[in-house]
Amino acid sequence: xxxxxxxxxxxxxxxxxxxxxxxxxxxxxxxxxxxxxxxxxxxxxxxxxxxxxxxxxxxxxxxxxxxxxxxxxxxxxxxxxxxxxxxxxxxxxxxxxxxxxxxxxxxxxxxxxxxxxxxxxxxxxxxxxxxxxxxxxxxxxxxxxxxxxxxxxxxxxxxxxxxxxxxxxxxxxxxxxxxxxxxxxxxxxxxxxxxxxxxxxxxxxxxxxxxxxxxxxxxxxxxxxxxxxxxxxxxxxxxxxxxxxxxxxxxxxxxxxxxxxxxxxxxxxxxxxxxxxxxxxxxxxxxxxxxxxxxxxxxxxxxxxxxxxxxx
Numbered sequence: 001x002x003x004x005x006x007x008x009x010x011x012x013x014x015x016x017x018x019x020x021x022x023x024x025x026x027x028x029x030x031x032x033x034x035x036x037x038x039x040x041x042x043x044x045x046x047x048x049x050x051x052x053x054x055x056x057x058x059x060x061x062x063x064x065x066x067x068x069x070x071x072x073x074x075x076x077x078x079x080x081x082x083x084x085x086x087x088x089x090x091x092x093x094x095x096x097x098x099x100x101x102x103x104x105x106x107x108x109x110x111x112x113x114x115x116x117x118x119x120x121x122x123x124x125x126x127x128x129x130x131x132x133x134x135x136x137x138x139x140x141x142x143x144x145x146x147x148x149x150x151x152x153x154x155x156x157x158x159x160x161x162x163x164x165x166x167x168x169x170x171x172x173x174x175x176x177x178x179x180x181x182x183x184x185x186x187x188x189x190x191x192x193x194x195x196x197x198x199x200x201x202x203x204x205x206x207x208x209x210x211x212x213x214x215x216x217x218x219x220x221x222x223x224x225x226x227x228x229x230x231x232x233x234x235x236x237x238x239x240x241x242x243x244x245x246x247x248x249x250x251x252x253x254x255x256x257x258x259x260x261x262x263x264x265x266x267x268x269x270x271x272x273x274x275x276x277x278x279x280x281x282x283x284x285x286x287x288x289x290x291x292x293x294x295x296x297x298x299x300x301x302x303x304x305x306x307x308x309x310x311x312x
Contacts, residue, residue: 064119133150164227170197
């Protein structure tokens with residue numbers, strides 16, 4: 001049996017002292033050369049543009065965001081999918097996903113290469129397996145967006161990603177400690193050959209943040225130009241890089257016990273940004289990781305894929 005690679009200790013730089021309650025969904029905007037992300041619990045969308053941090057309050061929790069081809073953003077809020085044509089502008093309703101917003105909300109997601117918005121959800125009851133994966137296709141002019149239920153029966157949808165050739169789609173169910181993969185047909189928006197891409201050991205009973213032996217569970221993810229899948233391991237204080245065949249290639253120590261999602265950015269897409277969590281973490285954990293909730297950056301060994309934009 002092949003042993004896991006040694007934990008790499010990279011040099012992380014804190015992007016800004018602002019700490020989110022629950023940082024998520026970062027992406028690098030190629031035209032603006034700016035980093036965007038959300039604070040789910042804090043109900044904000046954030047942008048770092050030329051070293052200046054900007055925040056934008058939302059009416060409910062923003063689970064994920066993506067740039068739009070015609071400018072602005074698409075935003076998955078708890079109570080629906082919305083478009084903003086400009087930063088701080090009006091929110092226009094696009095679609096409502098078929099779930100009970102009292103107990104389910106939007107979570108991790110991103111767009112595919114044709115501009116469909118893939119949105120995973122989280123079951124806040126933690127028992128009903130009401131989380132699912134949806135696609136929102138708004139490309140048909142004058143018609144209502146088409147919503148496709150891609151997968152269900154989950155607890156917390158995370159880790160959305162696509163291979164460089166758009167033939168494989170990835171998704172994770174965080175509490176199940178499991179990453180899925182499918183064969184993906186981009187033109188028809190269909191998934192096939194559902195399989196387990198990676199499975200992690202469950203969280204031990206009575207676990208504390210400084211206990212050894214628990215590697216965390218899969219949260220948000222990004223894919224590099226070679227098709228490697230990079231996933232933040234929540235409560236595992238690490239970031240894992242998997243080969244397309246599922247081999248663990250490398251693991252990097254994170255600057256927080258609870259990293260949430262990486263993305264590739266910078267002019268050459270070789271800066272890896274990482275969002276983290278502060279809300280609900282213990283005093284002891286925050287003493288060890290005082291910048292929890294901040295966004296961090298490190299130099300990646302190779303570039304990532306550029307962000308896909310929403311088409312409408």
